[in-house]
Amino acid sequence: MVEEITDFEVLEIALRELAIEKGLFTAEDHRQYTEFAEAMGPTPASRLVAKAWIDPAFKKRALEDPIAASLEVGINWLNPTGFGTPSDFTALHILEDTPTLHHVVTCTLCSCYPRPILGNSPEWYRTPNYRRRIVRTPRQVLAEFGLFLSPEIEVRVEDSNSKHRFLVLPMRPDGTEGWSEEQLAAIVTRDCMIGVALPKPGVTTNAVLPVHHASEPITNNSTEK
Amino acid sequence: MVKTPDVTNIRVKLLEHLVERGQVWNRMAEKYGVTNPVPPWKSSLDGMCDALDKYGAVLPTVTRREEEDNLTERQYAELPFPESQLVSLAHSLIARKIIDENALTNRMAEVRARLESCT
Numbered sequence: 001m002v003e004e005i006t007d008f009e010v011l012e013i014a015l016r017e018l019a020i021e022k023g024l025f026t027a028e029d030h031r032q033y034t035e036f037a038e039a040m041g042p043t044p045a046s047r048l049v050a051k052a053w054i055d056p057a058f059k060k061r062a063l064e065d066p067i068a069a070s071l072e073v074g075i076n077w078l079n080p081t082g083f084g085t086p087s088d089f090t091a092l093h094i095l096e097d098t099p100t101l102h103h104v105v106t107c108t109l110c111s112c113y114p115r116p117i118l119g120n121s122p123e124w125y126r127t128p129n130y131r132r133r134i135v136r137t138p139r140q141v142l143a144e145f146g147l148f149l150s151p152e153i154e155v156r157v158e159d160s161n162s163k164h165r166f167l168v169l170p171m172r173p174d175g176t177e178g179w180s181e182e183q184l185a186a187i188v189t190r191d192c193m194i195g196v197a198l199p200k201p202g203v204t205t206n207a208v209l210p211v212h213h214a215s216e217p218i219t220n221n222s223t224e225k
Numbered sequence: 226m227v228k229t230p231d232v233t234n235i236r237v238k239l240l241e242h243l244v245e246r247g248q249v250w251n252r253m254a255e256k257y258g259v260t261n262p263v264p265p266w267k268s269s270l271d272g273m274c275d276a277l278d279k280y281g282a283v284l285p286t287v288t289r290r291e292e293e294d295n296l297t298e299r300q301y302a303e304l305p306f307p308e309s310q311l312v313s314l315a316h317s318l319i320a321r322k323i324i325d326e327n328a329l330t331n332r333m334a335e336v337r338a339r340l341e342s343c344t
Binding site for chain 1: 250
């Protein structure tokens with residue numbers, strides 16, 4: 001816990017209070033969307049991919065009607081308002097990779113992303129740097145993520161917009177024969193479903209996060225018994 | 226689409242002051258040994274953006290994001306994400322005179338006093 005009130009924490013509260021007082025939105029709106037943001041994450045999408053890998057009938061349904069298939073992993077795209085969020089239209093496409101075709105997703109205009117099923121987009125996905133370059137030099141950008149594709153694999157970049165959201169269905173990797181849906185879901189990371197990484201046995205995170213070490217760590221020396 | 230005025234060249238002293246003070250999350254997290262990748266106010270900021278998008282009249286979604294891109298690359302290039310997202314949103318609302326800079330300054334002082342009275 002950061003035991004210091006920061007300027008940005010204060011700014012967020014003050015800006016929100018004034019916006020509500022000005023009638024730009026209601027406190028109820030804000031509460032509803034904040035709860036929705038708190039609940040979002042990539043887990044349902046990982047489950048959808050894992051389920052598609054082991055259940056051909058589900059995979060067929062997922063490719064034909066991704067919104068309906070999302071319900072089978074607990075995601076209703078009509079939440080939280082009954083008609084979706086204001087910026088997430090209920091239009092998902094699942095892009096199936098093959099041995100000769102690899103998909104990667106971007107949004108050149110802003111940062112459209114399948115939030116209801118994949119959670120909030122990572123910071124790099126929002127940056128103009130990624131959005132401009134992935135459409136021009138996709139292999140180079142993928143290489144910067146550590147993904148090197150052989151020349152015979154076609155790279156297809158899909159550009160999201162307000163009415164089309166995309167999720168990559170990567171190929172199931174070798175070495176996962178006999179795995180359960182849960183085991184498979186663990187290796188389907190967010191980056192695999194954007195298309196900047198491939199699932200690999202043993203890899204369950206997008207990247208190793210830096211660990212912040214406390215400058216003045218708490219000790220138990222003064223604890224009374 | 227209606228052409229919106231370019232407000233990215235306007236300077237907002239309050240926000241520039243916050244940038245100078247530099248209380249950004251990665252620095253504060255390191256200071257206190259916290260491992261959360263984003264600050265605790267991030268989901269509330271997301272909620273605010275969605276709530277604004279619901280009505281969209283004062284700041285359409287695409288305009289908001291386009292200005293965030295421009296401001297993040299120029300005026301607020303020093304700020305990491307999501308501080309850059311928050312400050313860009315404040316900039317867009319102040320520059321359009323939807324939110325008054327002085328009113329925001331005063332409200333920030335009130336909010337800080339309120340929060341500090343509980344510590």
